[in-house]
Amino acid sequence: METTNNLLKEIQTQDIEIDLLLEAVFKRYGYDFRDYNRAHIKRRITHRKQSLGLNSISELQHKILHEQGFIEVLLRDLSINVTEMYRDPSFYNVMRKEVFPLLKTYPFIKIWHAGCATGEEVYSFAIMLKEEGLYARSQIYATDFNPVVLETARKGIYPIAKIKEFTYNYQQSGGTHSFSDYYIAKYDSAILDQNLKQNIVFAEHNLVTDSVFAEVHLIICRNVLIYFNKELQNKVVGLFSESLVKGGFLGLGSKENLMFTEVFDHFEIVDPKEKIYKKKVQLA
Amino acid sequence: MKTCNKYKALVIGTSAGGLKALKTLITALPSGFCLPIIIVQHLNPQSDGFMAHYLNQLSHMNVKEADSGEPIRSNHVYIAPANYHLLVEKDETLSLTVSEKVSYARPSIDILFESAAEVYMQCLIGIILTGANDDGSNGIKKIHSLGGLTIAQHPESAEVPIMPQAAINTGKVEMILHLEEIPKMLGELCNNPQSGKHKSI
Numbered sequence: 001m002e003t004t005n006n007l008l009k010e011i012q013t014q015d016i017e018i019d020l021l022l023e024a025v026f027k028r029y030g031y032d033f034r035d036y037n038r039a040h041i042k043r044r045i046t047h048r049k050q051s052l053g054l055n056s057i058s059e060l061q062h063k064i065l066h067e068q069g070f071i072e073v074l075l076r077d078l079s080i081n082v083t084e085m086y087r088d089p090s091f092y093n094v095m096r097k098e099v100f101p102l103l104k105t106y107p108f109i110k111i112w113h114a115g116c117a118t119g120e121e122v123y124s125f126a127i128m129l130k131e132e133g134l135y136a137r138s139q140i141y142a143t144d145f146n147p148v149v150l151e152t153a154r155k156g157i158y159p160i161a162k163i164k165e166f167t168y169n170y171q172q173s174g175g176t177h178s179f180s181d182y183y184i185a186k187y188d189s190a191i192l193d194q195n196l197k198q199n200i201v202f203a204e205h206n207l208v209t210d211s212v213f214a215e216v217h218l219i220i221c222r223n224v225l226i227y228f229n230k231e232l233q234n235k236v237v238g239l240f241s242e243s244l245v246k247g248g249f250l251g252l253g254s255k256e257n258l259m260f261t262e263v264f265d266h267f268e269i270v271d272p273k274e275k276i277y278k279k280k281v282q283l284a
Numbered sequence: 285m286k287t288c289n290k291y292k293a294l295v296i297g298t299s300a301g302g303l304k305a306l307k308t309l310i311t312a313l314p315s316g317f318c319l320p321i322i323i324v325q326h327l328n329p330q331s332d333g334f335m336a337h338y339l340n341q342l343s344h345m346n347v348k349e350a351d352s353g354e355p356i357r358s359n360h361v362y363i364a365p366a367n368y369h370l371l372v373e374k375d376e377t378l379s380l381t382v383s384e385k386v387s388y389a390r391p392s393i394d395i396l397f398e399s400a401a402e403v404y405m406q407c408l409i410g411i412i413l414t415g416a417n418d419d420g421s422n423g424i425k426k427i428h429s430l431g432g433l434t435i436a437q438h439p440e441s442a443e444v445p446i447m448p449q450a451a452i453n454t455g456k457v458e459m460i461l462h463l464e465e466i467p468k469m470l471g472e473l474c475n476n477p478q479s480g481k482h483k484s485i
Contacts, residue, residue: 004406004431011402037379039371039399044383082382226352226380229373233353255365255380260353 017057018042024061029071031145032208033078035232044077072148080227081117081149084165085124087222088254089172091274092124096174098270099249100132103217109138110216112243114207115224116142119153120166124173125220126196127182131175135199141214143205154202156192163190207236212243219244223253234262241266244279251276291433291473292407293356293372294319295400297393297423299326299415301443303335306413308463310361311342314471319409321345321361322378322400324370324391326415331366339363352380364391371399387419397423406431409473411466412457413437415447421454428456433473435459435466 018041019034026032033041049057063070086092103109109129113122122142129135144150158166167179183190205213207224219240225233240250241263250258250267252275258264267277298305302325310321325335333349339361340347347361356362356376364370368380369391386392397410397420410427412420414437428434434457439445441462451457461469 004429007429008405037371037373037381039373039379039402040381040383043371043395043399080381080383223382226368226382230353230377255350255352255368257351257353260351 014042014046014057017061018045021045021057021061021064024064025071025074028065030209031071031075031206035208035229036078036227037229040227041078048074048077075146076148079117079146079149080223081146082223083117083120084162084169085120086166086169086173086175087121087124088274089169089174091222091251091254091276092128092173094271094274094276095251096128096132099218099251099276100128100134102247102249104132104134106217107137109134109218110214111138111140111218111220112214112216113140113142114205114219114221114240116144116150116153116202116220117146118149118158119156119202120158121220121222122153122200123156123182123192123196124170126200127170127175128173130196131177138199140200141216142200142202145204145206145208147204150202150204154197156194156197157189158192160185160188160190166190207239208232212239214243215245216243216248217245218249218251220251221253222251223256225256226253230260233260237261237263241279246279246281248279249276250279290407291319291409292404293400294321294409294411294470295397295423295427296321296323296411296413297325297397297415297420297447298323298413299389299417299419299444299447301414302326303338304443305437305463306335306339307342309413309467310339310345310347312464312467313343313345314467315344317467317471317474318345318359319470319474320356320358322350322356322364322370322372322396323361324364324393324396326389326391326393326419327366329367329390333365336361336363350378350380352378354378364396366391369395371395372403373399374403376403387417389417389419393420394423398426401426401430401432404432408432409435409470411435411437412448412451413463414442414444416444417447418450420447421450424451425454425456428458433458435461435469437466438462 022034116122129138170179182193270276336349349365350362371379436448436451436457439449
């Protein structure tokens with residue numbers, strides 16, 4: 001009983017410390033994690049605390065405020081950058097078959113890849129656009145709030161060990177060429193065809209704190225919303241709805257669902273399993 | 285410490301042999317049992333929700349794969365999707381992450397159990413069924429430390445005994461039951477929450 005009570009108190013204390021830490025990160029650096037799902041954030045933060053051998057989360061707050069460069073460590077902890085080329089190949093298959101034919105009808109195609117992390121899926125789209133003959137009249141905005149991962153995305157160089165998986169995914173996604181056409185192997189790296197970058201702009205953009213920056217025909221944002229609480233999800237999908245042209249498309253991660261958000265009636269469902277939506281031409 | 289008058293949720297972790305065990309357990313639950321059940325079963329990353337579909341056809345409860353942001357409701361069974369960790373949030377909704385594997389697993393039983401323990405405290409029941417590694421042992425410790433009820437499948441009745449044995453080895457499992465006894469006990473616990481406490485094992 002006594003130990004359980006102490007544990008309860010410790011959990012409450014930790015919750016207060018996490019509030020304060022996130023407040024400090026926001027006030028000092030402008031990164032806003034306050035409306036992220038807390039269970040995940042808590043796990044990451046306590047992990048960092050333990051791996052540094054600290055006694056309390058408050059000591060992390062001290063480091064954030066007083067230790068130069070420590071913010072990068074925490075950013076890495078709090079942002080999940082797991083991605084791969086043609087992640088969930090069936091998503092790309094549906095994109096090719098259902099969405100691209102409609103994109104083709106535009107004289108100029110603007111695509112926003114929000115939360116692009118290390119960029120693998122941005123290049124996946126660039127390749128698909130190329131194969132469909134659309135790349136020359138496309139503009140891709142690839143954004144992330146984390147400058148470190150964005151730098152990796154900008155380089156377009158990935159570990160060679162991943163190529164087997166990328167190739168498999170590419171084939172599963174309905175790719176018709178040989179995937180080896182799109183990279184050069186060098187030592188332990190696969191350097192993607194640098195021409196793929198021509199029409200991609202990589203830029204820092206924070207979905208939580210920044211606003212609309214362009215009107216686009218397609219938004220890709222996969223496995224970003226899963227980290228946000230309800231209020232923040234509503235805010236961000238509202239931002240997407242504002243950024244899309246009427247009839248524009250939104251592609252989410254396979255476990256993300258517009259159904260639980262306030263803008264659900266702005267959209268119709270293109271593919272329920274792949275979570276691809278189309279903004280209605282007439283909003284009710 | 286306040287005692288729990290009523291359990292609010294049940295979490296289950298399992299790996300090898302889990303589908304069969306879950307089928308036995310879920311189909312044998314008494315019809316009045318309506319606690320939300322949240323399950324992590326280790327799956328291969330390409331799995332496509334077959335298990336939820338299959339169990340849903342056999343159960344009086346609604347069995348589904350967990351969606352991100354979904355509220356946890358009674359009479360529902362939520363299964364972690366392949367390749368995602370499943371967590372319980374303070375407002376009793378579910379969240380998903382693709383953060384690193386824990387004990388080589390994603391979804392991880394520990395992650396589900398530990399997050400659920402902090403939300404439901406003494407009103408949580410945690411069960412470890414058949415499985416081939418020790419995922420879930422830390423979760424069992426956490427549930428126990430916060431006053432929840434911990435149960436392990438008797439290793440003798442488990443297709444693969446390693447996982448329940450690892451949980452038992454923590455010394456924090458309150459009840460060790462054969463698979464067939466678990467649904468009956470759950471029914472009793474639901475009607476009379478104290479029946480599980482102070483019972484010798």
